[in-house]
Amino acid sequence: MDKGWGLTLEKSDHFVNKPVFGFNLNSGLDHLNNNKGLSMFPVNSKGGEEQQASPHERRVVRGEVDFFSEKNRPFNALVKKEINSHGEARDLDVNTGLQLVTANTRSDQSTVDDGMSSDAEDKRAKNELAQLQVELERINNENQRLRGMLTQVSNNYTTLHMHLVTLMQQQQQNSRTENTQQQEIVDIKSEEKKHENGGSMVPRQFLDLGSGVATEEQSNSISEERTISGSHNNNNNNNNNKLELSGNKRTGRDESPESEGWAPNKALKMNPPKPVEQSSEATMRKARVSVRARSEAPMISDGCQWRKYGQKMAKGNPCPRAYYRCTMAVGCPVRKQVQRCAEDQAILTTTYEGTHNHPLPPAAMAMASTTSAAASMLLSGSMPSADGLMNPNFLARTILPCSPNMATISASAPFPTITLDLTQSPNPLQFQRPPAQFQVPFPVGLQNFAPVQPNSVPQVFGQALFNQSKFSGLQMSSQDINESPQSQPQPQPLYNADTVSAITSDPNFASALAAAISSIIGGSHPNNSSSGSPNNANVNTSNSNKSGNSSFQGS
DNA sequence: CGCGTTTGACCCGCGC
DNA sequence: GCGCGGGTCAAACGCG
Numbered sequence A: 001m002d003k004g005w006g007l008t009l010e011k012s013d014h015f016v017n018k019p020v021f022g023f024n025l026n027s028g029l030d031h032l033n034n035n036k037g038l039s040m041f042p043v044n045s046k047g048g049e050e051q052q053a054s055p056h057e058r059r060v061v062r063g064e065v066d067f068f069s070e071k072n073r074p075f076n077a078l079v080k081k082e083i084n085s086h087g088e089a090r091d092l093d094v095n096t097g098l099q100l101v102t103a104n105t106r107s108d109q110s111t112v113d114d115g116m117s118s119d120a121e122d123k124r125a126k127n128e129l130a131q132l133q134v135e136l137e138r139i140n141n142e143n144q145r146l147r148g149m150l151t152q153v154s155n156n157y158t159t160l161h162m163h164l165v166t167l168m169q170q171q172q173q174n175s176r177t178e179n180t181q182q183q184e185i186v187d188i189k190s191e192e193k194k195h196e197n198g199g200s201m202v203p204r205q206f207l208d209l210g211s212g213v214a215t216e217e218q219s220n221s222i223s224e225e226r227t228i229s230g231s232h233n234n235n236n237n238n239n240n241n242k243l244e245l246s247g248n249k250r251t252g253r254d255e256s257p258e259s260e261g262w263a264p265n266k267a268l269k270m271n272p273p274k275p276v277e278q279s280s281e282a283t284m285r286k287a288r289v290s291v292r293a294r295s296e297a298p299m300i301s302d303g304c305q306w307r308k309y310g311q312k313m314a315k316g317n318p319c320p321r322a323y324y325r326c327t328m329a330v331g332c333p334v335r336k337q338v339q340r341c342a343e344d345q346a347i348l349t350t351t352y353e354g355t356h357n358h359p360l361p362p363a364a365m366a367m368a369s370t371t372s373a374a375a376s377m378l379l380s381g382s383m384p385s386a387d388g389l390m391n392p393n394f395l396a397r398t399i400l401p402c403s404p405n406m407a408t409i410s411a412s413a414p415f416p417t418i419t420l421d422l423t424q425s426p427n428p429l430q431f432q433r434p435p436a437q438f439q440v441p442f443p444v445g446l447q448n449f450a451p452v453q454p455n456s457v458p459q460v461f462g463q464a465l466f467n468q469s470k471f472s473g474l475q476m477s478s479q480d481i482n483e484s485p486q487s488q489p490q491p492q493p494l495y496n497a498d499t500v501s502a503i504t505s506d507p508n509f510a511s512a513l514a515a516a517i518s519s520i521i522g523g524s525h526p527n528n529s530s531s532g533s534p535n536n537a538n539v540n541t542s543n544s545n546k547s548g549n550s551s552f553q554g555s
Numbered sequence B: 001c002g003c004g005t006t007t008g009a010c011c012c013g014c015g016c
Numbered sequence C: 001g002c003g004c005g006g007g008t009c010a011a012a013c014g015c016g
Helices: A028-031 A118-188 A192-195 A216-229 A234-248 A259-261 A265-270 A278-287 A362-379 A394-399 A457-466 A468-474 A495-503 A506-522
Strands: A003-008 A040-044 A050-055 A057-060 A062-066 A076-083 A087-092 A288-294 A306-313 A321-326 A335-341 A347-353 A409-410 A419-422
Touching: A288 A506, A362 A419
Parallel strands: A288 A419
Antiparallel strands: A003 A040, A050 A057, A062 A076, A076 A087, A288 A347, A306 A321, A321 A335, A335 A347, A409 A419
């Protein structure tokens, strides 16, 4: 026989006197079940992997066996057969040299000789092999189907998102026109007329961000809003000026028009007249989302590609702060900072800033959308409080109503920053992950069938962001939805949780798409178009102060 | 040789 | 005005 097949159950090798069957199930669903179940492997007698001992005897000298989860033994072990002078065989792990359990020493082997003849067993094993192959094929087909579904859903999402962005831009344009007209009235009419406009209709979303720290830009934007109101056609000129100024600061930098969002802040400040939208872009750009996560591992994968462009020692922290720029598209303005926490260096803080100007792979969509939603809510102009300041508690509860302590708003930071603290587990079941290897707590899609805990973090965010009532609250201009909700007509969310849940009934799909779709709900700011905000990334930040040795790779 | 990282220098904002 | 700190640039360097 040219080719022998052996079948082992459990970790029996029992190759002697038996044809050895096999193929490997562990690459399939078995992997998700801790490698329990059959372990079969091919044996090729042509390659010196097998040797004949007698006409009906086949001895495997070397073959690949997938073992079960067992201490000190790899799942895939190469087996070396040793046969002594008495014809007794024993198996050794090629890698470890350890003796494996053999049929001679175990009586409970599933492949213990049951009296069947070699041919009969061969036939039985072949049948079993055929069944398993059919099952494998079915699994592969299912895999293919699910991937197709994922692609389709992803495409639908992109289409819907773009449509939504278009609509929101139109809406914003209309709103701005109204506001401008109202502002003209304010400018022209006497002061006692001003209160008739109520002021509340004037978009305040970019005022007083950062808990009252009204930046110079914001102040400029306010005045500019009034200035422009007298001359609408200043817009184009201002934009042109901005582009020129943003590029003349440093030559050869950010040549792409898309990168204007990352034009140096000074360029923006150098440009006295700024249209409202421009100002909002600047503010949006400055919105930051920090993600704190406990990570011993040097790498965090989020599906985006990053390039390190700087590293600095930050004051008060022995660990260096690394600066990364998204390189998935030319001129993508998204940047991020990575720094370990001074108090607990196991905690990695990743701060995102900017909005991607390119499509994101599904693996990056979840994180990007979640952070985008957070940033959008942070900057949402429809949620200023009565005193013009955002209520951090409200925002925190809005983003993560199930765990208010996970989201905090920084009031002292120079930029409005929301911090998603993933180091605190509101529900232990929601944060089950390998301790040594940090995994971005967002599903990475189904492309690799990575096991996703049903109650993992993604659903935390998904639940939070799908919470329709909370998002309706975002449309209010109240200080706190729980405290003083106003009864103004509110725009209805385009989606509701039920609809999305129905679509994403599959737990994996649900968790993978929850955050992504939620960005449509929450991240409806026109400036937050396309793929949403920043992505987390692989973080390789060594604790050494000098050589960060940080590298970021997309999945 | 191309690409990514490292690292010193530079720019800017802010506080004193 | 000066110094400090954050952020960025870009030449040098290393690696595949």
